[in-house]
Amino acid sequence: MKYFSLQNKEHIVSFEDAVVAGLAPDKGLYFPEQVPAFDKNFLDNISEKSEVEIGYAAIKPFVGEEIPDDVLRKIIADTLSFPFPVAPVHDNIYSLELWHGPTLAFKDVGARFMAGCLGYFRRNDTRPVTVLVATSGDTGGAVANGFYDVPGVKVVILYPSGKVSTLQEKQLTTLGKNITALEIAGTFDDCQRMVKTAFLDAELQAHSLLTSANSINVARWLPQMFYYLLAYKQLQKEVVFSVPSGNFGNICAGMMAAAMGLPVKHFVASTNVNDTVPRFMENGQYAPNQAKPTLSNAMDVADPSNFVRILELFTNSLPALKEKLTAYSFDDQATVATMEAVWNEHQYMLDPHGAVGYLGLQKYLAGATDTTGVFLETAHPIKFADAAPSSLQAEIVNPERVQHLYSLEKQSVQLPNDYAALKDWLMKQ
Numbered sequence: 001m002k003y004f005s006l007q008n009k010e011h012i013v014s015f016e017d018a019v020v021a022g023l024a025p026d027k028g029l030y031f032p033e034q035v036p037a038f039d040k041n042f043l044d045n046i047s048e049k050s051e052v053e054i055g056y057a058a059i060k061p062f063v064g065e066e067i068p069d070d071v072l073r074k075i076i077a078d079t080l081s082f083p084f085p086v087a088p089v090h091d092n093i094y095s096l097e098l099w100h101g102p103t104l105a106f107k108d109v110g111a112r113f114m115a116g117c118l119g120y121f122r123r124n125d126t127r128p129v130t131v132l133v134a135t136s137g138d139t140g141g142a143v144a145n146g147f148y149d150v151p152g153v154k155v156v157i158l159y160p161s162g163k164v165s166t167l168q169e170k171q172l173t174t175l176g177k178n179i180t181a182l183e184i185a186g187t188f189d190d191c192q193r194m195v196k197t198a199f200l201d202a203e204l205q206a207h208s209l210l211t212s213a214n215s216i217n218v219a220r221w222l223p224q225m226f227y228y229l230l231a232y233k234q235l236q237k238e239v240v241f242s243v244p245s246g247n248f249g250n251i252c253a254g255m256m257a258a259a260m261g262l263p264v265k266h267f268v269a270s271t272n273v274n275d276t277v278p279r280f281m282e283n284g285q286y287a288p289n290q291a292k293p294t295l296s297n298a299m300d301v302a303d304p305s306n307f308v309r310i311l312e313l314f315t316n317s318l319p320a321l322k323e324k325l326t327a328y329s330f331d332d333q334a335t336v337a338t339m340e341a342v343w344n345e346h347q348y349m350l351d352p353h354g355a356v357g358y359l360g361l362q363k364y365l366a367g368a369t370d371t372t373g374v375f376l377e378t379a380h381p382i383k384f385a386d387a388a389p390s391s392l393q394a395e396i397v398n399p400e401r402v403q404h405l406y407s408l409e410k411q412s413v414q415l416p417n418d419y420a421a422l423k424d425w426l427m428k429q
């Protein structure tokens with residue numbers, strides 16, 4: 001498969017080049033030249049297929065011959081080494097739980113798959129590549145964990161001091177080896193600005209090979225198709241998917257799987273008050289505002305980078321898109337009320353992102369009981385426990401597999417909110 005830049009369809013690269021570069025030189029996102037089709041026989045017999053076979057069927061056309069089959073299967077097996085259960089919540093409503101991975105949020109899948117690909121592509125290169133990434137919480141943990149101990153790859157994570165949860169900070173700062181956490185005396189936006197400046201700095205680029213692991217990378221975006229196939233395997237029927245959306249990478253992967261032939265009734269993009277896409281669906285005007293902080297803060301995105309990929313899938317036709325996608329926005333008050341109601345009435349604990357997804361599904365189905373609905377629960381509630389109403393705090397389970405983190409010592413390099421300090425530090429590595 002070849003990929004073109006959405007800014008310039010003449011700029012065409014291999015899968016490897018798209019993964020290593022992340023973004024095209026013209027700043028366009030990479031998009032596959034073709035939308036492959038699933039074999040009908042495969043979909044009909046999906047209940048008999050293993051997770052690895054399902055992942056392989058979805059991703060192989062996008063990777064082509066650039067990674068040998070045995071290596072690709074190993075990468076997929078490592079990526080899918082935890083369960084993706086579809087849990088019944090009540091009536092016709094199900095939760096696709098994407099938080100059973102090592103860092104308790106769905107970004108584990110994309111980060112692990114990308115780490116496997118990058119590790120393979122760099123196998124014969126003696127010059128280490130540095131993955132530089134800014135995080136508001138979830139991305140950093142997933143990237144750190146996914147790239148931990150990958151030979152030839154160093155990871156440098158910038159996070160805003162005092163602005164990530166205790167669990168998130170432990171996930172970022174306690175691994176060691178090839179992972180370094182830079183604790184910046186600033187906000188997430190400051191961290192992101194410093195990272196973007198670094199990518200444009202020719203002197204720094206000449207000193208070390210830098211790459212990004214953010215969600216626009218095709219190797220982080222495409223493996224998210226697996227979730228929708230794994231849900232189909234479990235339910236074996238056409239459902240409505242509601243996806244809590246920020247940068248729209250996850251839902252865009254689901255829509256790619258549907259374009260390839262996976263039976264899906266409809267997609268609901270559920271956002272918090274950062275409602276650029278719901279407004280666009282309503283009036284056709286793409287008009288991002290300033291991002292507003294919310295309880296579902298992994299979705300506080302005003303200008304979702306992957307939305308251009310969704311438009312491309314529908315050849316920029318809004319009427320065609322509306323047949324497959326509905327978008328709704330919900331505020332924090334509705335989010336908290338839903339977390340409480342779903343716990344009190346159904347004893348199912350939502351995190352704020354999953355609650356937004358639940359709200360979207362509920363609104364779209366509007367009580368219709370003849371359609372099965374699945375919302376994606378993108379994080380374990382413990383990751384956002386600070387955002388939960390006090391009535392629920394004591395009910396949130398702290399999973400066994402992260403207990404050890406609390407006793408590990410944080411190791412971070414503290415830097416001022418100043419690009420020169422970051423550059424100076426990177427030049428010494």
Ligand SMILES: *Cc1c(COP(=O)(O)O)cnc(C)c1O
Nearest residue numbers: 245246247248249250298378379
């Ligand atoms: C990143 C994230 C999202 C948003 O996903 P996108 O692919 O950016 O739309 C939703 N929920 C959680 C918990 C996240 O970490």
